Amino acid sequence: MNTLEVTVLQKTPGSSARVKGLGVAISIAIAGMAIFALTHALKHVDYGEVLAVVRHTSTGLIAVASLLVVASYGSLTLYDLLALRTIGRTDVPYRIAALASFTSYPIAHGIGAVALVSPVIRYRIYSCNGLGAVDVANICFLTGLTFWLGNLTALGLSLLSDPGAISLFDYLPRTVNSGLAAALLLAIVAFLIWSWLSPRSIGTRRWPVRLPSGPMVLLQIAIGVFDLGAAALAMYVLIPAGMNIDIFRLTTVFIAATLLGFASHTPAGLGVFDAAILLGLGGEDKEPLIAALLMFRFLYHFLPFVMALGLFGAVEAWRGLRTKREP
Numbered sequence: 001m002n003t004l005e006v007t008v009l010q011k012t013p014g015s016s017a018r019v020k021g022l023g024v025a026i027s028i029a030i031a032g033m034a035i036f037a038l039t040h041a042l043k044h045v046d047y048g049e050v051l052a053v054v055r056h057t058s059t060g061l062i063a064v065a066s067l068l069v070v071a072s073y074g075s076l077t078l079y080d081l082l083a084l085r086t087i088g089r090t091d092v093p094y095r096i097a098a099l100a101s102f103t104s105y106p107i108a109h110g111i112g113a114v115a116l117v118s119p120v121i122r123y124r125i126y127s128c129n130g131l132g133a134v135d136v137a138n139i140c141f142l143t144g145l146t147f148w149l150g151n152l153t154a155l156g157l158s159l160l161s162d163p164g165a166i167s168l169f170d171y172l173p174r175t176v177n178s179g180l181a182a183a184l185l186l187a188i189v190a191f192l193i194w195s196w197l198s199p200r201s202i203g204t205r206r207w208p209v210r211l212p213s214g215p216m217v218l219l220q221i222a223i224g225v226f227d228l229g230a231a232a233l234a235m236y237v238l239i240p241a242g243m244n245i246d247i248f249r250l251t252t253v254f255i256a257a258t259l260l261g262f263a264s265h266t267p268a269g270l271g272v273f274d275a276a277i278l279l280g281l282g283g284e285d286k287e288p289l290i291a292a293l294l295m296f297r298f299l300y301h302f303l304p305f306v307m308a309l310g311l312f313g314a315v316e317a318w319r320g321l322r323t324k325r326e327p
Contacts, residue, residue: 123136257273
């Protein structure tokens with residue numbers, strides 16, 4: 001752990017403290033505003049009607065949503081596989097990458113300390129396969145890059161199709177949102193061209209980070225968009241048809257809610273994600289949307305969190321027993 005800490009956090013004490021303080025302030029501000037908005041949105045909600053909507057949701061729709069959740073988490077395993085191939089570790093098999101991905105993401109997001117928990121879990125998995133702290137740090141950076149490239153690309157495309165979708169909680173005019181979406185997509189295209197021209201790397205001598213090539217960046221964007229699209233569709237099929245929510249509007253609000261929840265550092269974006277969804281999609285009749293949100297939370301966050309905890313605990317227990325048996 002000391003090695004991992006020293007390797008990953010290579011910042012001067014002053015700059016590290018300032019960045020950390022700013023991040024904490026932003027997270028607290030986002031969480032505070034979300035709690036206020038969520039408290040206001042949940043006033044006068046008939047929870048009996050919410051439970052009735054959940055009970056009357058067809059098992060077929062729940063099954064489709066579950067398959068989409070599986071597809072989303074399946075694409076997440078490719079984040080680690082692409083990162084391993086980028087740093088040249090082709091010897092690590094896919095099953096190890098899938099294990100590291102599926103245990104680190106649900107547990108880290110469920111606890112709410114992604115930057116701390118995810119590298120530790122990955123280190124426990126990958127260290128048994130010959131990867132060191134620097135390798136794990138690079139993998140964490142590259143998987144984060146895939147997440148942001150996919151999410152920001154999807155957000156830009158969705159905002160271009162429906163600029164007013166998030167105006168309810170960003171309070172910006174449609175023209176400003178369209179301009180921001182265009183600027184965002186142009187920045188991603190510029191990064192893609194820059195990475196395509198020649199091999200790129202960043203970092204320091206102690207922590208060199210090899211950036212993905214142009215074709216790999218394109219693949220990262222495609223996987224990130226697919227991951228997010230599958231998750232958004234999982235929620236879309238759970239929303240009653242009578243609410244008449246457009247898929248592009250839902251996708252835009254869903255991405256914005258995901259990014260806000262990620263920035264707040266609350267466990268699974270609790271409160272922040274929910275407030276953004278209710279503000280962006282809810283009208284007068286909030287009960288069906290709350291019911292869909294609860295079912296989505298159960299399928300996408302709670303079940304994977306419990307499964308990942310059980311899997312990681314089983315792997316650790318098996319390794320402990322194997323170590324005791326060895327002379």
